[in-house]
Each structure stands twice: as structure tokens, then as C-alpha cells.
Amino acid sequence: MSLENEMTSKLDISAISPFNFDLSVRIFSDGDPEIRKYENGMFWQVLRTDQGLVLVTVESEDAENLTVKMESTEELSPKNLKSISNMVNKIFNLDMDLNPFYREIESDDVMNRITDRLHGLKNPTTPTLFEALVDSVAEQQLSLKAAHSIENRVIKSFGPSINIKGKTCYAYPTPEDFAFLELQKLRDCGLSFRKSEYIRDLSLGILNHEIDLDQIGKLNSTQDMIDELCKIRGVGVWTGELAVLRGLGRLDALPADDIGLRRAISHFYRDDVRISADEACEIAHNWGKWKGLAGYYLIVAEIMGLKV
Template sequence: MEKPYYEIMIEGPFSFNYTFRRHHRTTETLKPMVIDQETKRFIKWIYLGETPFLLDAKVKKQDGKVYIVPNTEDNTENRSLKEYLSRMLGVDNSLDEFYHTFKDNEKIAMLTDEFHGMRVLANPDLFEVVVDTIIGQQINLTFAATLKERLIRLAGDVKTFEGVDLYLFPRPETVAQLEYDQLRELSFSQRKAEYIIDFARNVVNGNIDFERLWTSSNDEIINELLQYRGIGRWTIECLMLFGLNRPDVLPAADIGLRNAVREIYKLDLQPRTEEVQLLAEKENWGPWAGYITFYMWQYLNMVSK
């Protein structure tokens, strides 16, 4: 008797090209994922629990519907894998609802037309998201990617897939055992080394429970994590959007968002944080503030090229 075959349905419009265009911070020599735009296939080493697992899946369309299909020799329903994929693609976030809500908003409708079917591609490894964001604080993207690769090669793992070096991000337990000087030797600042290692130690000793964050409210997450050194509101907002795939996060202080608002709304000056918040309230961004932010970032990237 054949074992049951399974797949995950994504409701509403879906663009593979737009969704998988955004990578997590990377370098030319080390990649988080192999992406084949032609076959709509993506491959990535992940952890299911504490076990390394080669995530290999395709996106297929059938009868007007979109499915994520794991390519495994034994395609039986794996609850951990199904949960990972659902979190990664934010399958509970309805783009139909998002687009319908703002169909009469000229500025946002312009964005949804331009990037139709683009979903936020999240990283359910919340430890990686936080550390990645800490690394990127107040330095340029190229140097941040270099530091991340150095940390991975020190404490994580690298596996080759079809000639491409893919990484497994270090586990909290491994990072918690590092000494600050080990990161300082890799050109991390003293403070950044302390922030990362201390954060890992708080995860290991149980002060921070990532699994609980999935069911916590945005305010609860902010209040819980703000007490830790190196973790400010912007870092938490990045975690909620790019880790937890929350569509209602508004990182109003983000420079990229403020620049995008200036560009899209044809403002003379970059708006202040308070002005972005007022705009979001006036236009009722509410439940979709995170997606609006994400689309605005992509628009800014497009017009800046």
C-alpha cells in the first residue's frame, strides 16, 4: 500500500520569482539556498528540531492553485517539515485580502500591481534571524555578510550541494560556548561579540523561548526581548517580519521605509518616524503594515538601481 503523498497549498496569487528574489544575507562563496527559477525549485539545509535536514521542494500550479511539494524519497506527511514550510511562506497570510483591502489606495495598489504575488519569504530559524540582524546593525551589507560567513565557518556547518556551498547556521548551544575574543578575532566589535554570545546564552539557559514567541502577541514579544542588550525595537520588528512572518509589523523608524515613503508619496524631505506612523494610521495599514513595508522596500530597491 502506497504511503500518502502530501503538499501544502498557498491560497491566492503567488509569484515564485518575486518571493524567492530576496535572500537572507549572503556572500559569493556561501549561500543560504539554491534557487532554480526555471523549475521553481528551492534547496536549503535547515534544522528540524535539532536534526539537519536538506529541504528540497518545488512550487507547482495545478487547477489554478499553488502548491509547495517537498521532493523527498519518502514523501509522507512530516509535521515538522510542513510547519517549517508553512511558516517560511506565511501560508496563513492572504494576499487576496491584502490586495482587496487596498485596491482603492492609489499608492499601495501601484505596489501590489508591480509586485503581484510576492510573499514575504521568512526564516523560521529565529535564532539566525536575531543574530543576523544584530550583525547588520550600523554596518554596510557587504561587511555584514562577511561577518556572518565568518561566524558560520567558526561555529556552524557548510555542506556542498551540486557545487554550491550551503550553510547550516550555528546552534545557540555552540555560540553560547564561544568567548568574546573569538569573535573579536573575526573583526566583530566588542559590543557585537557580547550581544551575540550573551543572546545565545540566554536562549540556552531558557530565558528566551523561541517556540513561545510564535503564539505571543507583538507587544508581548517586544516587551520580552527589549530587556536584552543589543536587541532594540528595530531588531525585534525584523524578527517579527522576517522570522515570524507577521504581516502587521510597522518598522516606522526604518530608514529604508522612510526613504520609500518619500519616493512613493513624492515628499520633499524624508519623513520622521512619527510621520510614517501617522500615514499608516490615516490609510489604515493596520493588519498589513508589514507587507506594505516589504513592498515599499522592494520598490525602493527597484528605482534605486
């Protein structure tokens, strides 16, 4: 889709304090600039509205206030401006109040020092549970670096695109984009045969109304959500935990089987001695219902090389 008659809109959004925009989006610094990226104080990503694809650029001039620029083929309606505002809010968890989390972990000296260093960090959430679920399937038994390379190829191969000022940007594929693909096309992106099957079958199940991710997202408890996701072929406990954490912002979910998370917990709590999932859960007990967010803080702290 080429934006020959490009329209630009802007809106301002405020986050609940405390919020540090740079810390919260720094995780995207290594992102693909044609998909999602943070660079020179700007974050950009293509989002979907009823009026089509929109390239959204987000900047922060001070701690809690964001400026959102939207480039599209036509002037966006008030409904779609509101929709984009809600999506940006969800992506950055702007409505989350971090203060209860900080109070919860005050007795944990290690986590307390880390949150002091990363004050205002909020974890990102994907626009949809579908996106989080597909990514989690792709990342099964792979390093994040390898998985992200595969995910980027999948997005560029099957996701719709827009062209702005000569630059092409891609949106995440939908179930319709995956449902009728030949498995070999997914395998050509680096996915295994089984993962290709899982992603295609998930997409078909959604289109055939056999899988309702919206209803799963409305369940009362995180465990109920994970249990329902685990009924989907190819989704185990780790995949379900990761998907609800990333896609629904269920911060009580702790994917303790995740090697990277266990490494980060071990680094700060056990002097890099390898720990089991049960040991990780035991350490995480002090974090209450904020286990997933605390785990994210540890991963970011490790990536940044913080000494605490």
C-alpha cells in the same frame, strides 16, 4: 557531514492563492549558494530535523504548487517530512491569504498600484525567532550589504554543514554553537565587540533557560512580544520590531526607524524627501494591521526599480 549514502525524498505543497513563487523568493537571488540561494527557478537551504540536516530544494511548476526535494543521510520519517513541510510553509508564508491585505490598501493609490505590480508577493520568514534576532542584532547601524556579508561569515564559521555531490552547504548556528565561543571569534567575522557580547549572552541565556523565545512567540500581541524582546541585553525597539516581523511573521510590526524602509516610503510617497520615523508611521496608518507587509512591498518595489 558527508552524504555518502544520500537519500532523496519529494513532497508537494500548495500555497493559498494568490502566490507568486518567483517574486517571493527573488529577494534571495543575491544569496550565498552555500547557505541560501534562488537561481534558475530553484531555491535551496539547509534545514534541521530530528534526523539531522537536510538540504531542501524548492521549485514551482505553476502559481500555487511547489515541489520540495529533500536530500539527507537517511530516509526521512513521516514526522520529519511533516516538519519540513511546516518549515517550508513558514519560510514562504504559504498559508497567508493576501486578499484581506489587498482590500485594506485599496484606498491608498500608491500602494494599490504597487500591489498590482507585485501581485502574489509574500514576505519570507526565518525558520526560528532566534535566527531573526541574531540577524537583527548583526544589522544594527550597518548597511544591509555589509551586514549580510558578516552574517554569511558567521554562518560558515559556526554553523554545521553537509556535503552533497561535492558541494558544502551550511545551516544556521544554534544557541549551542554560539554560547561558549570566545568573543574574538565572533569579532573575526566582522561583528563589533558589543554585538559579539549580545549574541553570545543571548545564546547563554537561552541555554540557561533565562530567555524563552518560544514563550515570547506565544504572547497575545505583537507589542507584548517586542516589549519582552527589549528586556534582552542589546535588543532595542528597532531590533525587536524587525525580529518579530522576520521571525514570527507579525505583519503589524513596522520598524519605522529603519533607514532603508524610510527611504523606500519616501521614494514612493514623498518624492525622495527625507522623512522621520513619525512621518513614516503616519503614512503607514492607511495600511492597518498590514504595515510590515506593506513596507516589504515598498522595499521590493524599490529594489526592482518599479515606476508607479
